[in-house]
Amino acid sequence: MSYLDQIISPTLLLDEKICRANLQKMAEKAKRHKMNLVPHFKTAQSKEIGRWAKECGIKEITTSSLSMAEYLSEEGWDRIHIAFPFNPLEAARLDQLAARQSMSVQLINLATTQKLVDTLTHEVGFFIEIDAGYGRTGVQVSDFGLIEGILKTAKKSANLRFRGFYLHPGHTYYADIPKIYEQTRQALSMLKSKYRTEYPDLVTRTGDTPGCSVTEDFGDIDELGPGNFVFYDLMQASLGSCTKSDIAVAMAVPVVDIQAGRKEILVHGGGVHFAKDVLLDEHGNKNFGEIVNLTQSGWTLRNDGSHLKSISQEHGIVKASDALLAEVKVGDILGVLPIHSCMTADCMGSYLTLDGKKVDHAEG
Missing domain, CATH: 3.20.20.10 (Alanine racemase)
Structure with missing residues (x-):
C-alpha cells in the first residue's frame, strides 16, 4: 500500500x-x-x-x-x-x-x-x-x-x-x-x-x-x-543554508474546499500542525509554507508561487496558481514544505516515511 x-x-x-x-x-x-x-x-x-x-x-x-x-x-x-x-x-x-x-x-x-x-x-x-x-x-x-x-x-x-x-x-x-x-x-x-x-x-x-x-x-x-x-526547511533555504531539495519533511494536508474565483484552496492544516512561523516576501505578503506535488516516491517542487497565505488553528488557505487550481479537487492531498521544521515536527509528534513506516517522536 x-x-x-x-x-x-x-x-x-x-x-x-x-x-x-x-x-x-x-x-x-x-x-x-x-x-x-x-x-x-x-x-x-x-x-x-x-x-x-x-x-x-x-x-x-x-x-x-x-x-x-x-x-x-x-x-x-x-x-x-x-x-x-x-x-x-x-x-x-x-x-x-x-x-x-x-x-x-x-x-x-x-x-x-x-x-x-x-x-x-x-x-x-x-x-x-x-x-x-x-x-x-x-x-x-x-x-x-x-x-x-x-x-x-x-x-x-x-x-x-x-x-x-x-x-x-x-x-x-x-x-x-x-x-x-x-x-x-x-x-x-x-x-x-x-x-x-x-x-x-x-x-x-x-x-x-x-x-x-x-x-x-x-x-x-x-x-x-x-x-x-x-x-532543513524553507527558513534555512531562504538563509542559504540549504536548497529546497535538501528539505527532508513535508506536511500532507487534505483539500476540503476550493474557491476558484478567489484562487484559494482550503486545507486541513493550521497552526496546531505547522506552528505559526512565517516568511515575508518583498511586498510583505505572508508565506506559511510552499506547496509541492506529492508522488508515490516523495514530492516534487512546483515553483509556481502556490503557498499557504494564512493559517488559523485548524485551517490553512492556499494562494493557488492557475495550474494548481486546474489539477486539484476536493479530497485530494497537497504537500507543504514547512517554514520551521523543528516546530512543525514538535506539533505533529510523529512521522510517516515514504515507504509507509511510522517513525517515533518524543511528543508522540
Whole structure:
C-alpha cells in the first residue's frame, strides 16, 4: 500500500533518504575540520533517527529538555547534553538520569550551580553558556567574575565536572553569518586560551544550523552542535543554508474546499500542525509554507508561487496558481514544505516515511 493511501488527516512526511544524506554531509564536514559533531535533537526528537545518526559515526547528542533526554537515553549514547540553562527544580530528576546515562548541562548562574552541588550524587558534566552578541541567554563573554564564580562553586562537588564553553550564535538567522562567526571564533578561542592551563581537557562548542552549514573556518572550535540541518526547511533555504531539495519533511494536508474565483484552496492544516512561523516576501505578503506535488516516491517542487497565505488553528488557505487550481479537487492531498521544521515536527509528534513506516517522536 502506498504511503498516500494512509493519509486522511494532516500528516508529517519524512524522506529518509534526504534525512540520512543531511546527517552524513554534516558528519563529513565535522570530520573534515577534525571536529566532533554533537547534533541537537530538538529537531528530530526521534530514537529511530538517532539510529540513523549513529550509522554516520555520531556518538553524542544534544537535547533542549530533561524529558527529551530521558526519552532518548535508552539508545546507548556516549553522552547527552541539555542545551538550555538548567532548571534547578529538576536537579533531583537529573541525578536519577545520570545514574544510568552520562549527562552534561549548561550553567549560567551561581544559584543553579550551587543547587547541583547540593543535590548530585552521580557525575554530571557542565558547559558554561557564553553570550557573545545574541542576547538571549548566557554569561557575557567578558564577565570573568561570573565565569570563575561558577567554576569555583562547581569545585565544591566531585560530581560536577567542567567540560567547556558553549556558544549558540542564534543571530545568524538575522544577520551577517561571516561577521558573527568571526566573533564566535574569537570569543571561544580567547576563553580556551585563558582557561586551558587549569582545565587542559576543556572543549568549545558552537551550534547554529545556518553557520554550521555555510562556514568553513571554525578556527580552534572543537565541536559542532547544529540541529535543524537534519530536516532543513524553507527558513534555512531562504538563509542559504540549504536548497529546497535538501528539505527532508513535508506536511500532507487534505483539500476540503476550493474557491476558484478567489484562487484559494482550503486545507486541513493550521497552526496546531505547522506552528505559526512565517516568511515575508518583498511586498510583505505572508508565506506559511510552499506547496509541492506529492508522488508515490516523495514530492516534487512546483515553483509556481502556490503557498499557504494564512493559517488559523485548524485551517490553512492556499494562494493557488492557475495550474494548481486546474489539477486539484476536493479530497485530494497537497504537500507543504514547512517554514520551521523543528516546530512543525514538535506539533505533529510523529512521522510517516515514504515507504509507509511510522517513525517515533518524543511528543508522540
